[in-house]
Amino acid sequence: MxxxxxxxxxxxxxxxxxxxxxxxxxxxxxxxxxxxxxxxxxxxxxxxxxxxxxxxxxxxxxxxxxxxxxxxxxxxxxxxxxxxxxxxxxxxxxxxxxxxxxxxxxxxxxxxxxxxxxxxxxxxxxxxxxxxxxxxxxxxxxxxxxxxxxxxxxxxxxxxxxxxxxxxxxxxxxxxxxxxxxxxxxxxxxxxxxxxxxxxxxxxxxxxxxxxxxxxxxxxxxxxxxxxxxxxxxxxxxxxxxxxxxxxxxxxxxxxxxxxQQQISDPSIxxxxxxxxxxxxxxxxxxxxxxxxxxxxxxxxxxxxxxxxxxxxxxxxxxxxxxxxxAAQMSLGDMGPERSSPHLQGIYLTDLASRFQRLVSLSLDAKYGADRAFDKDPSLRMAPAIAARFTSFSDDIGQYGQEFAFSSPDDPGLILEPTLAGDPQEQAPAIQIIEPKIDVRKLHDAPLEIDDLLHPSEQLSSSSSEHIETWLRQVYDTSRGFELGTFGGHILATTMKRQSSKWTSISLGYISDVVVLLHRFISAAFSAVCHDADVMSALVNAMTEKLTQRYRTTLDQVRFILEVERGGMPLTMNHYFSEHLDECRQKRMLEAMSNVSFSDCKHGTVVRLQDVVQTHPMSNADHIVKDIHDILQAYYGVTLERFKDNVLKQATDYFLLSGPDTPLNLFSPTFVSALTPDEVEHIAGEALKVKRQKAQLGKEITSLxxxxxxxxxx
Missing domain, CATH: 3.40.50.300 (P-loop containing nucleotide triphosphate hydrolases)
Structure with missing residues (x-):
């Protein structure tokens, strides 16, 4: 210096x-x-x-x-x-x-x-x-x-x-x-x-x-x-x-x-x-x-x-x-506006609810560049996380949802995926390498306040190695009545329920994970719009019961869809069921005839009529079992696609994301307007500590x- x-x-x-x-x-x-x-x-x-x-x-x-x-x-x-x-x-x-x-x-x-x-x-x-x-x-x-x-x-x-x-x-x-x-x-x-x-x-x-x-x-x-x-x-x-x-x-x-000392007291000095x-x-x-x-x-x-x-x-x-x-102005701003009266407290909560709903809308529309909060907390990016989880749910239930692997007409021991409805093209048999087990829950750190209502973590094995037609024969033999050359409709209902038994764990595991993702979003959105820990805690406490009830309703809806699809009589008006069943029967006939066919230069590949009769003699029971297999495979494929769509459209979209009573729209200006004055004061009233902090920041801002x-x- x-x-x-x-x-x-x-x-x-x-x-x-x-x-x-x-x-x-x-x-x-x-x-x-x-x-x-x-x-x-x-x-x-x-x-x-x-x-x-x-x-x-x-x-x-x-x-x-x-x-x-x-x-x-x-x-x-x-x-x-x-x-x-x-x-x-x-x-x-x-x-x-x-x-x-x-x-x-x-x-x-x-x-x-x-x-x-x-x-x-x-x-x-x-x-x-x-x-x-x-x-x-x-x-x-x-x-x-x-x-x-x-x-x-x-x-x-x-x-x-x-x-x-x-x-x-x-x-x-x-x-x-x-x-x-x-x-x-x-x-x-x-x-x-x-x-x-x-x-x-x-x-x-x-x-x-x-x-x-x-x-x-x-x-x-x-x-x-x-x-x-x-x-x-x-x-x-x-x-x-x-x-x-x-x-x-x-x-x-x-x-x-x-x-x-003496000189100090002497005025003459x-x-x-x-x-x-x-x-x-x-x-x-x-x-x-x-x-x-x-x-x-x-x-x-x-x-x-x-x-x-x-x-x-x-x-x-x-x-x-x-x-x-x-810094002081930002800190005071983060603590929210003045809320010393019930009127100001109501305005404060309404503003929080409006900003919360804005984050909900931006997140569902995947407009993540519209607010910097999405860069700070990945939990706010809800749409891609839920979409990815539905994709894994679709893959899991497609690969592991069947209790027994369906067989191919040309190789009774070959494991096939069920034909998916909506794909009329003939599918070539393909052997897939499937993991021996999967976990129906992908997210294992659920918040404690909702953990009890979620489906527990559970591992499922791949489809049974037991040949499906052996199982179908056992079902037929133990369930047949006095039908001649056919089988009762209850056999298809019984086999469908057993064949789709893994749907329950896979679908409830999926919807539980979506609930976790949603709850994480709600918590992160609260943190993004409300910087007062006491207010946020009071809000969470005020909403927890209603939130968990809406989560529970969603899981109950999945159980309802499961009951509809797996219980009662098998029913469908989907034309792909008939088309797929025809494909299965045609493939069996084609495979049976291929061994006795020969090439005729004028007419191409032909089969003698007497060979058609004598090609593959089977008992009546064997014919019925193969019919049960083909009908079950066709119905399973149609029902699986319908089930996935219903879980996505009803449980995921309507009950969790876009319906009138989703968890996402609970905290809204309407919710705030329905609160009693005592509830508003309890949630938004300023604690003594906050009042002191605001007063201190106010003095600091005035001075600076x-x-x-x-x-x-x-």
Whole structure:
């Protein structure tokens, strides 16, 4: 840091006004901090800078920090005020503002009436325990006059080494130490460390603090007091320190000679003449450079230091104020609007519901670029997740849904997929590699509040290796009646129910996963639109019962579809059933005839009529079993496609996504309008903690907004 003289008074004026508006509570401002032990002579140094005597035994500058601001003006005047700390209530700030005094002519006891009471301190110096002994509020002294030049310093209470019975306690010692270190730790501050010259500097705790916080000595200016009390013969040690031969610091050392107790009480003694005579005539002090001795040169030096400090830090201060103001405004905005009355609470909840429904609409339409919330939480991307889960459901039920693998007409042992309805083209037999087992649930971390109503995780094996026609023969033999050359309709119903027995686990596992995806979306959407944890928790509690009921209704709908498709008589009007059944019979006939066919150049491949009769003699029961197989395969394929469509259209779409009573449209403006006033208050009423946070942010925004205006307008 380079020193270039006084610098821009307007810039210094702005920094002082930033302190006055409380910006120093939120942004590190450049300042000179006066620190030292209680017996270091710090108060006398301040009196010399102020050129006024502080009232003795007033507690001024000993129990709270004091900011002293010098300004040039046409008339001499003194103003005193209190800058409340960040924890001050509105009532306390109003009381402090009312206490402010202007137009004072001196700093006698009448200038500070009731200052201790206003700061919440014990009015006496004794530690009674009923009130605090020290305060974190700041007393501001503004001294103006035609001979003043711009300067400001902050004096903090002196370091208390040990408790004094009846005056200070252990907690007071710790409190003062924390207060002093808090000011010293401020990076853009210069520490004016006041130390008696007649003591060993190695024993001074304040020097240890400064060395720890500023090891390079870039922002520490040492001030030695009481040179008149230095023991004879030890003066060279002090001179070496002042002239930088021991413990050098970039800002250097300065020495002042304060009046003694008797001299203070003698009005005929002039402080400056006393000090001037001492440094002119007393050896070895008269050999020290003039700009390093005396209170006047110290004051000039402090102006240079502060000017350079402000010039260096001013751009950063502007950036920090802008940054902190935006952060505070964003934090207050995230906490939602004011909701101190039932009307405001209703408006707040209605706005939350509207923004929630907007996210629902954007998510279902897959318009993920329309809101940045979709980039922050993948759970909000609901449509692709549900579509992917339905695809896996379709694959799983197609591959694992049948209890027995259907056989091929040309190879009774070949495993085939059932022909899918809607595909009239002939399908070539194909052997598929199928995993031995699948899990009907793909999502295993369901929220606890809905876990009980979901279908449990379950593994299913692939289709039975037992030949399907063996099973069908057993069913026929144990279920046949007196039919001749045919079979009863109940056999098809029985076999269909057994063949589709895995549908239950696969479909309920699927819909349970969709419910989990939906519930995750709802939770993520709540978090995206509501940043108040208490409100969100109350909303969830208010909606959980109705949400779970809608989830339960959806699962019941899947069970209903299962009952319709797997129970009762097999029925269909789908023409693909007849077409597929014809295909199966034609394939069997074609395969049977292929072994006795021959090529005739004129007529192509032909079969003799007698061979048609004698080709593949089977018993009546065998014919019936093969008919049962073909009819079951045709009906299974048609029903499977119908079942998947119904699960998708009814359970997934209507009951969960787009119907009138889905979980997604539960939290809506209509839901809010139906709440009772007590319910609205319970959900949206501000907790005491939130009120305090909002009040604190409001004060911070007010202070920083005023600071920003000071920087812009000057």
């Amino acid at each position: 380079e020193l270039h003289g006084l610098g821009d008074p307007l810039m210094l004026e702005r920094i002082d006004r930033l302190f006055a508006c409380g910006a120093g509570e939120h942004v590190d401002l450049p300042q000179i901090v006066v620190v030292g032990d209680q017996s270091s002579g710090k108060s006398s140094v301040l009196e010399g800078l102020v050129e006024m005597a502080f009232p003795r035994d007033s507690g001024l500058c000993t129990r709270f920090a004091t900011q002293i601001v010098f300004k040039r003006s046409k008339e001499e005047r003194i103003a005193v005020s209190i800058i409340g700390d960040r924890n001050s209530t509105q009532e306390q700030r109003a009381e402090m503002e009312a206490w402010s005094k202007e137009g004072l002519q001196s700093l006698d006891g009448d200038a500070f009436p009731n200052v201790h009471q206003v700061m919440g301190l014990d009015p006496s110096d004794a530690a009674s325990g009923s009130k605090q002994t020290f305060s974190s509020h700041v007393l501001r002294l503004e001294i103006a006059g035609p001979q003043q030049e711009h300067l400001s310093v902050i004096d903090v209470p002196g370091i208390v080494r040990i408790p004094t019975p009846g005056l200070t306690t252990k907690s007071d010692v710790a409190l003062v130490k924390g207060m002093v270190l808090g000011y010293m730790e401020n990076p853009p501050s210069v520490m004016l460390t006041v130390i008696p010259a007649n003591v060993d500097i190695a024993t001074q705790e304040i020097i240890d603090f400064a060395a720890e916080l500023d090891p390079a000595g870039d922002r520490t200016l040492g001030v030695l007091t009481k040179p008149d009390l230095v023991d004879p013969g030890t003066e060279p040690r002090v001179v070496d320190l002042i002239e930088g031969r021991t413990r050098p610091m970039k800002l250097g050392w300065h020495v002042v000679r304060n009046p003694g 002039n402080r400056h003449e006393l000090e001037l005579n001492f440094f002119r005539n007393k050896s070895p002090w008269n050999d020290i450079a003039e700009d390093q001795v005396g209170i006047k040169s110290l004051r000039s030096r402090l102006k240079d230091v502060l000017s350079a400090l402000v010039r260096w830090e001013f751009p950063r201060v502007k950036q920090e104020i802008e940054k902190k103001l935006k 907004s005023e600071a920003k205006a000071i920087l812009i307008r000057g």
